[in-house]
Amino acid sequence: MPSSPARIVVEDLCKSYRVAASPPGGRRGLAGWLPARRSWRTIAALRGVAFTIEPGTITGLIGPNGAGKSTLIKILSGILRPDSGRVTVGGLVPWAQRLRHVARIGVVFGQRSQLWWDLPVDDGFALLRDIYRVPPALYRTRRARLVETLRLADFLDQPVRQLSLGQRMRAELAAALLHAPPLLILDEPTIGLDAPSKLAIRAFIRDLNRQDGTTILLTTHDMHDIEALAERVIVIGHGRVLADSPFETLRATTLSGRRLIATFDGPAPAIALPAGVSRLPAADRVLALDFDPARIGAADLLRLLAPPGTPAGTAAPADVTITRPSIEDVISRFYERHASTP
Numbered sequence: 179m180p181s182s183p184a185r186i187v188v189e190d191l192c193k194s195y196r197v198a199a200s201p202p203g204g205r206r207g208l209a210g211w212l213p214a215r216r217s218w219r220t221i222a223a224l225r226g227v228a229f230t231i232e233p234g235t236i237t238g239l240i241g242p243n244g245a246g247k248s249t250l251i252k253i254l255s256g257i258l259r260p261d262s263g264r265v266t267v268g269g270l271v272p273w274a275q276r277l278r279h280v281a282r283i284g285v286v287f288g289q290r291s292q293l294w295w296d297l298p299v300d301d302g303f304a305l306l307r308d309i310y311r312v313p314p315a316l317y318r319t320r321r322a323r324l325v326e327t328l329r330l331a332d333f334l335d336q337p338v339r340q341l342s343l344g345q346r347m348r349a350e351l352a353a354a355l356l357h358a359p360p361l362l363i364l365d366e367p368t369i370g371l372d373a374p375s376k377l378a379i380r381a382f383i384r385d386l387n388r389q390d391g392t393t394i395l396l397t398t399h400d401m402h403d404i405e406a407l408a409e410r411v412i413v414i415g416h417g418r419v420l421a422d423s424p425f426e427t428l429r430a431t432t433l434s435g436r437r438l439i440a441t442f443d444g445p446a447p448a449i450a451l452p453a454g455v456s457r458l459p460a461a462d463r464v465l466a467l468d469f470d471p472a473r474i475g476a477a478d479l480l481r482l483l484a485p486p487g488t489p490a491g492t493a494a495p496a497d498v499t500i501t502r503p504s505i506e507d508v509i510s511r512f513y514e515r516h517a518s519t520p
């Protein structure tokens with residue numbers, strides 16, 4: 179049975195780089211006259227990575243700097259060949275069946291342009307139409323829709339080098355989607371963008387997934403991208419898959435606590451702390467508590483602060499907020515926990 183064009187299967191994937199190592203004491207031997215024998219060392223960028231991505235999903239690929247994400251993206255895009263392991267995208271092996279593969283994927287690298295720097299945006303689109311052999315009718319409707327949804331009309335005739343970063347990213351997304359690929363791979367698509375531009379790009383990606391069923395694989399260091407888009411996160415660290423689950427599962431196993439901040443009109447009361455609750459330093463009128471919701475519910479904790487019958491305006495808190503750790507806190511804690519994983 180033919181595989182769906184956007185189904186990604188990765189098994190036991192390994193990739194190392196061989197890099198020159200400087201000899202101790204500098205680059206030259208024998209009193210500095212003869213070149214020293216070059217020595218090499220190996221960097222294991224991917225060490226047995228495995229996962230499957232189903233069509234129509236949005237998956238976030240995250241991990242600290244140097245974890246191996248770009249290496250993985252390059253292999254999935256067909257740019258790089260692994261040392262061992264198996265990868266198929268829609269049944270094709272990206273690096274071995276590259277021409278057929280690239281016709282079915284769109285790739286956007288936030289730090290690199292696939293458009294021609296000196297050409298007007300629309301001329302770049304026309305070149306991509308010819309490269310991908312997009313049928314004229316499909317190109318016309320596709321281009322018109324992308325120009326509208328990504329708001330490109332005002333700068334279609336401007337050379338790419340004159341565009342602002344936000345305009346360029348919108349043009350890059352359109353360029354990657356002109357041939358209507360079922361899979362879109364995004365490498366840091368919101369890097370360097372201002373807040374409204376980030377929101378617009380996220381909304382576009384979400385609509386593309388919902389309306390066209392486009393499968394999306396996204397790497398990012400911006401955890402708001404993950405929060406807004408990814409139903410599943412794959413965390414890479416030291417070239418391995420450290421976690422592969424919905425973000426909420428990662429939260430529950432990493433940093434499940436809640437924080438309660440109660441502000442009083444007078445000095446905060448001294449309460450006996452039940453199990454699962456710890457008090458944080460705070461101003462006189464503020465009671466700041468970290469609590470484990472698996473051990474004590476928020477409602478029970480609130481009852482402790484203002485037992486039934488407490489007259490308003492006396493010991494009852496004037497204001498209460500309960501927050502969860504931010505997604506950045508959760509991910510930072512997860513990275514810390516795995517920082518020394520070999």
Ligand SMILES: Nc1ncnc2c1ncn2[C@@H]1O[C@H](COP(=O)(O)OP(=O)(O)OP(=O)(O)O)[C@@H](O)[C@H]1O
Nearest residue numbers: 195197221223241242243244245246247248249250
């Ligand atoms: N062309 C290369 N030659 C040698 N080593 C490389 C090369 N590309 C990547 N590496 C090394 O492989 C490891 C993984 O790098 P990679 O760029 O895949 O990580 P990353 O997760 O994308 O990092 P970042 O978030 O910083 O972009 C790193 O140790 C990096 O130094």
